[in-house]
Structures are given as structure tokens and as C-alpha cells.
Amino acid sequence: MSLALENVGVAFGGFQALAGVTLAVEPGQVMGLIGPNGAGKTTCVNTLTGFQRPTTGRVRLEGRDVSALAAHGFRREGVARTFQAGRLFGGLDVLDNLACTGVGLGQRRAAAEHEASDILGWMGISDLESRPAAGLPYTDERRVAIARALMGAPRYLLLDEPAAGMSEKEAADLADLIRRIASERGIGCLLIEHNVGLVLSVCAHVVVLDGGRVIEAGDRAAILASDAVREAYFGANVEVA
Numbered sequence: 001m002s003l004a005l006e007n008v009g010v011a012f013g014g015f016q017a018l019a020g021v022t023l024a025v026e027p028g029q030v031m032g033l034i035g036p037n038g039a040g041k042t043t044c045v046n047t048l049t050g051f052q053r054p055t056t057g058r059v060r061l062e063g064r065d066v067s068a069l070a071a072h073g074f075r076r077e078g079v080a081r082t083f084q085a086g087r088l089f090g091g092l093d094v095l096d097n098l099a100c101t102g103v104g105l106g107q108r109r110a111a112a113e114h115e116a117s118d119i120l121g122w123m124g125i126s127d128l129e130s131r132p133a134a135g136l137p138y139t140d141e142r143r144v145a146i147a148r149a150l151m152g153a154p155r156y157l158l159l160d161e162p163a164a165g166m167s168e169k170e171a172a173d174l175a176d177l178i179r180r181i182a183s184e185r186g187i188g189c190l191l192i193e194h195n196v197g198l199v200l201s202v203c204a205h206v207v208v209l210d211g212g213r214v215i216e217a218g219d220r221a222a223i224l225a226s227d228a229v230r231e232a233y234f235g236a237n238v239e240v241a
């Protein structure tokens with residue numbers, strides 16, 4: 001069981017954003033995806049969620065070829081994501097932001113509200129229920145976007161830079177939440193982050209992209225020991241403590 005890219009290439013005109021990328025997100029685990037600016041991380045997430053079609057290769061969900069599925073099809077099949085910007089409905093309160101997603105997934109309104117309330121409670125942010133989304137502080141907006149992605153019990157959750165702009169304490173709390181999403185809800189998570197320390201603290205397995213290619217994959221120790229990773233981030237011949 002996995003959500004996987006199989007030898008995927010993505011070209012934008014003549015520009016090859018991804019080339020021969022193979023990776024798999026497994027249920028109940030948090031996988032990290034790191035790499036310098038422009039490495040192709042967001043393009044990977046877009047391809048794994050139907051926002052971008054692969055030019056070559058395949059996207060597989062539990063073994064099925066879903067390369068041609070549209071984004072709403074991925075969501076209905078249990079693949080949820082968050083965006084770099086929260087993308088909440090500013091005019092609605094927090095509960096309705098979640099409930100709308102449930103209704104969009106085919107739930108009745110009352111069931112959607114019930115699930116929304118449960119998720120906010122599970123995350124410890126029930127106090128936000130009736131707050132208008134437009135007025136939320138940045139960190140709360142991020143947390144609500146994650147809560148909304150949990151509607152409909154997805155099997156996979158792809159998080160695109162969820163800790164951007166957070167303090168160290170807020171990022172540590174977020175790390176705890178992501179661990180709980182995987183361990184308590186059994187969801188397979190893919191975490192894209194510029195905060196490499198956060199990724200290494202949360203993820204058992206990390207994939208490193210550079211120039212649209214996978215240059216390293218492995219556990220924390222393998223990533224820290226990799227010359228290819230050091231070179232991609234800091235240039236050749238730089239010692240990193």
C-alpha cells in the first residue's frame with residue numbers, strides 16, 4: 001500500500017522540472033521531501049495530488065495507475081494536501097471551512113459538522129470553531145488548513161511547507177501534530193520543509209531532490225552523512241558540523 005511516483009518526469013515546455021523521480025509514501029509513516037529552492041518539491045506534491053499530470057512515468061495509489069485522475073478525484077480517493085498559503089474561505093468561520101470540505105466530499109451537512117468538530121477537538125483547537133477564518137493569526141490559519149485536510153479520513157496527507165514563518169516552539173508543536181496524524185490516524189504523510197531540522201526530527205525516511213532528480217534517500221543518519229546532500233545545499237567542499 002502506498003502513494004507513489006514511478007519514474008516520473010514533468011516538463012514545462014522545454015524545462016525539465018522532474019526527471020525519473022521514484023518515491024513512495026506509506027500509510028502511518030511520515031516521509032520528508034527536502035532540497036534547495038527550485039529542486040522540484042512542490043511539483044512532486046502537485047503530481048501526487050492530481051494538480052499536475054506527469055509528462056512521463058506514473059502515479060500509483062495502492063498499486064493503481066491514477067496518473068490521469070483530476071485533483072478532486074485524488075481527494076475523493078483519500079489523498080489530501082495543504083498549500084503554502086492556507087487557502088481558507090475567509091468569509092466562513094472555522095467549523096464551516098471544514099464542514100464545506102466534508103459536504104464537497106459527499107457528506108450530509110450535520111455529519112460534516114460533526115466530523116469537523118471532532119477533528120478540531122482532536123487537535124486541541126475547538127476554541128477556534130466559531131472564529132471567522134479571515135481574522136485568524138497565521139499559525140492558527142495553518143493549523144485549520146491541516147484540520148480541513150483531515151476531513152473525510154484521508155489515507156495520505158501532503159504538507160507543503162507547513163512550518164513556514166513559525167517560531168521554533170510553534171514548529172515543534174507542529175512536529176508533534178504531524179507525528180500524531182501518522183501514528184494515531186494511520187495517515188501516510190509527505191512533509192516538504194525548508195526547515196531541515198524539523199524534517200529530520202519527524203521523518204523516518206527522507207528523500208532529497210536537486211535539479212528535479214532524487215540525489216539521496218534514506219534515514220536521518222544517511223542524509224546527514226551524504227556528500228551529495230551537503231553539496232546540493234552548500235556547494236562542494238564545505239564541511240558541515
Ligand SMILES: Nc1ncnc2c1ncn2[C@@H]1O[C@H](COP(=O)(O)OP(=O)(O)OP(=O)(O)O)[C@@H](O)[C@H]1O
Pocket residue numbers: 012015017035036037038039040041042043044
Ligand atoms: N508551472 C510552471 N511552469 C514553468 N516552470 C515551472 C512551473 N512550476 C514550477 N516550475 C519550475 O520548476 C522548478 C521546480 O519548481 P518547484 O516549485 O517544484 O520547486 P521547489 O523545490 O518546490 O522550490 P521552492 O523550495 O523554491 O518552493 C523551478 O525551476 C520552477 O521555476
